[in-house]
Amino acid sequence: xxxxxxxxxxxxxxxxxxxxxxxxxxxxxxxxxxxxxxxxxxxxxxxxxxxxxxxxxxxxxxxxxxxxxxxxxxxxxxxxxxxxxxxxxxxxxxxxxxxxxxxxxxxxxxxxxxxxxxxxxxxxxxxxxxxxxxxxxxxxxxxxxxxxxxxxxxxxxxxxxxxxxxxxxxxxxxxxxxxxxxxxxxxxxxxxxxxxxxxxxxxxxxxxxxxxxxxxxxxxxxxxxxxxxxxxxxxxxxxxxxxxxxxxxxxxxxxxxxxxxxxxxxxxxxxxxxxxxxxxxxxxxxxxxxxxxxxxxxxxxxxxxxxxxxxxxxxxxxxxxxxxxxxxxxxxxxxxxxxxxxxxxxxxxxxxxxxxxxxxxxxxxxxxxxxxxxxxxxxxxxxxxxxxxxxxxxxxxxxxxxxxxxxxxxxxxxxxxxxxxxxxxxxxxxxxxxxxxxxx
Numbered sequence: 001x002x003x004x005x006x007x008x009x010x011x012x013x014x015x016x017x018x019x020x021x022x023x024x025x026x027x028x029x030x031x032x033x034x035x036x037x038x039x040x041x042x043x044x045x046x047x048x049x050x051x052x053x054x055x056x057x058x059x060x061x062x063x064x065x066x067x068x069x070x071x072x073x074x075x076x077x078x079x080x081x082x083x084x085x086x087x088x089x090x091x092x093x094x095x096x097x098x099x100x101x102x103x104x105x106x107x108x109x110x111x112x113x114x115x116x117x118x119x120x121x122x123x124x125x126x127x128x129x130x131x132x133x134x135x136x137x138x139x140x141x142x143x144x145x146x147x148x149x150x151x152x153x154x155x156x157x158x159x160x161x162x163x164x165x166x167x168x169x170x171x172x173x174x175x176x177x178x179x180x181x182x183x184x185x186x187x188x189x190x191x192x193x194x195x196x197x198x199x200x201x202x203x204x205x206x207x208x209x210x211x212x213x214x215x216x217x218x219x220x221x222x223x224x225x226x227x228x229x230x231x232x233x234x235x236x237x238x239x240x241x242x243x244x245x246x247x248x249x250x251x252x253x254x255x256x257x258x259x260x261x262x263x264x265x266x267x268x269x270x271x272x273x274x275x276x277x278x279x280x281x282x283x284x285x286x287x288x289x290x291x292x293x294x295x296x297x298x299x300x301x302x303x304x305x306x307x308x309x310x311x312x313x314x315x316x317x318x319x320x321x322x323x324x325x326x327x328x329x330x331x332x333x334x335x336x337x338x339x340x341x342x343x344x345x346x347x348x349x350x351x352x353x354x355x356x357x358x359x360x361x362x363x364x365x366x367x368x369x370x371x372x373x374x375x376x377x378x379x380x381x382x383x384x385x386x387x388x389x390x391x392x393x394x395x396x397x398x399x400x401x402x403x404x405x406x407x408x409x410x411x412x413x414x415x416x417x418x419x420x421x422x423x424x425x426x427x428x429x430x431x432x433x434x435x436x437x438x439x440x
Contacts (some may be wrong), residue, residue, distance in 0.1 A: 004117075008361045009072050010071070011025060011026070011070050011071050012025040012071075012073075012118060012121055012122060013025055013121075014069055022272075025070045025118070026067075026070055029066045029067050029069060029070050029114075030067065032063070032066050032110070032114055033063050033064060033066050033100075036059075036062070036063040036066075036107050036110065036111050037060065037063040037064070038059075038187075039107050039206055040055070040058065040059035040062060040063060040105075040107045040108070041059045042097070043105055043106075043107060044058065044059070044087075044091075044105070044314070046051055047096065047097075047100060048091055048094060048096040048100060049094045049095065049096055050090060050091065050106070051176050053329055054090055054117075058086065058087045058090065061080070061082075061083035061086075062080055062083045062087065062107075062111055063082060063111060064128060065079040065080050065115075066080075066111060066114065066115060066149055068377050069114075069115050069118045069119075069304070072119070072227060073115065073118040073119045073121075073122050074119065074122070074123055075128065076091060076115060076118075077115055077116075077119055077131060078113065078114060081112075081134065081135070081138070082114055082154065082288070084104055084112060084138075084139050084157075085142070086130070086141050087101075087103075087105075087108065088102065088103030088104060089142075091103065092145065092147060098148040101144065101153060101154075101156075101159075102147065102148070102154065103142040103143075103292065104139075104156075104157045105148070107158060108157075108236060109157060109160060112157065112161055113160050113161075113164045114164075114397065116131070116161045116162075116164035116165045116168065117164040117167065117168045118133075118168065119131060119165060120165045120167060120168015120169040120170075120171070120172060121168045121171060121172050122166060122168075122191060124173070125169060127167075127170075128165045128169050130144045131161075132158075132161065132162050132165055133167060134243035135157065135158055135162070135163075135263050137154060137163045139154070139157045139158045140158075143380045149254060152364050161379060161416055166382075167401055169263055178200075185373075193403060197403050197407065198402050198406065200403060200407045200408060201406040203262070204407060204408070204411055207309055209272050212255065216248050216251055216252050216255075217244075217248075217252070219244065219248045220245050220248040220249055220252070221321050221386045222246040222365070223241045223242070223245035224241075224242075224245045226238075226241040227241065255369070261358070265383070273309075274305065275309065276305060276308030276309060276311075276312055277298070277299060277300075277301075277303060277311060277312070277335060278304075279309045279312060280296075280298070280312055280315050280333070280335065281296060281298060283312070283315055283316055283319055284296040284319070285426070286323065287319045290326050292323070292326075292327065292329055292382075293329065293330045293331070294319075294321065294330075294331045294332075294333060295331070295333070296333045296334070297332075297333070297335065297339060298335055299335035299376070301337040301376070303337075303376055303432075303434055304412075304434065305411055306411065307376055307412050307432045307433075307434060310408040310409065310411060310412055310414075310430075310432060311335065311376060311430070312377050313404065313405075313408050313414075313429050314380075314405050314408055314409070315378060315380055315427065317401045317404055317405055318319065318333075318380035318381065318405075318428040319331065319333070320401065321401055322380075322382045325426075326383075326384065326385040326425070326426065327385060328385050328386045328387070329382045329383045329384060329385045329386065330382065330383045330424070331382040332379070332380070332381045332382070333379070333380050333381065334377075334378075335376065335377070335378060335379075336376075336377045336379075336425055336433070337374055337376055337377070338374070338375055338377055345383075365424040371435065374433075374434040374435065375414070375431045375432060375433050375434060376429070376431075376432040376434060377426075377429070377432075378429070378430040378431075378432065379429050379430075380427070380428045380429075381425060381426070381427045381428075382425050382426050383423070383424075383425045384423060384424030384425050403417055405418065405428070405430070408430075409430055409432065412432050412433060413433050414430055414431045414432040415430070415431045416428075416429070416430045416431075416432055417429045417430075426437045
């Protein structure tokens with residue numbers, strides 16, 4: 001049902017996904033051509049008494065173009081329509097029985113109806129109307145010279161041709177509407193994903209502003225008050241503190257201007273402190289109140305504010321997905337700080353839990369060697385729901401929550417592993433580096 005593109009015609013149903021559907025128009029056209037060609041010759045010569053040579057020429061002109069109709073149905077219609085009219089005029093010169101159909105014998109009706117169906121699947125509405133008007137005009141005009149008088153059966157050519165054109169046109173327009181809907185849904189899905197990504201980035205920017213602005217404000221205050229807190233500062237040191245304070249204030253101004261660009265009209269200032277690891281317990285309690293048991297393993301480690309905020313948002317989105325898609329399912333949330341063991345790829349708890357303590361103080365340097373390889377592990381695993389939900393709690397879920405999770409993880413240079421489990425549950429695991437060297 002795909003129209004001709006850039007002058008290069010395509011076969012009917014060429015855009016179908018299945019091979020047998022693409023081959024169907026060719027098979028139908030071939031069968032019609034093979035059947036109608038000899039049948040037309042026999043009927044025109046034996047029943048109507050037409051000359052054999054004329055009958056053969058008309059049979060070829062009325063049947064062979066059906067193969068062309070698979071690719072160019074309108075061109076095929078020009079030939080078949082002219083041949084059908086010419087055949088009706090040729091039959092005026094012979095004496096045939098009144099019971100026989102005229103001006104278009106039955107085999108011509110079959111071929112013409114198939115041709116009109118192909119036209120309806122390819123051509124636009126205006127063309128189909130013109131084709132039907134030409135068909136009706138020829139049928140009515142020939143009725144004035146009917147050898148045995150005209151009746152209702154002589155209008156079958158017009159009626160059946162119109163029905164085939166209408167049916168083909170309806171099928172074509174329905175297919176076109178479905179194709180456009182699929183394209184629009186694809187565009188809308190891509191746009192929703194892009195909008196979600198931009199909104200999450202803007203939200204991250206606002207939260208980063210709140211996190212960094214606190215430290216920059218502290219630097220500004222300390223630099224401004226240094227000359228009052230520290231006695232007998234040399235002039236050059238006082239100037240250095242003044243320069244630090246001015247630079248910090250300028251940086252704060254730049255951040256606020258950048259945030260103003262990222263904010264949208266619906267975004268209002270968030271004056272509450274940004275959440276971190278300490279607030280995850282509140283999320284767990286809120287989720288447990290919805291009816292699903294939640295097992296929580298907290299972590300009291302000191303982590304950078306950006307990492308704590310990212311961990312909070314990841315757990316928040318993961319728990320929200322559990323409520324949406326697996327209501328009542330048991331959920332396990334755990335936070336832990338780990339680092340590579342002996343410089344290898346495996347990880348062990350940084351506080352020594354679950355592993356052997358170094359003997360006689362040996363190995364203490366490795367455990368206290370700083371936070372160079374430490375990572376915060378955020379794990380949220382939910383079991384299958386106790387019973388399949390009667391219907392989705394949220395229609396049109398597209399997995400855009402994972403977009404926000406990946407942005408959070410990318411922000412701190414970590415990794416995210418999220419996906420369904422074999423038993424029907426779902427797992428979200430994030431590794432968030434705790435050092436600037438890891439996140440850059």
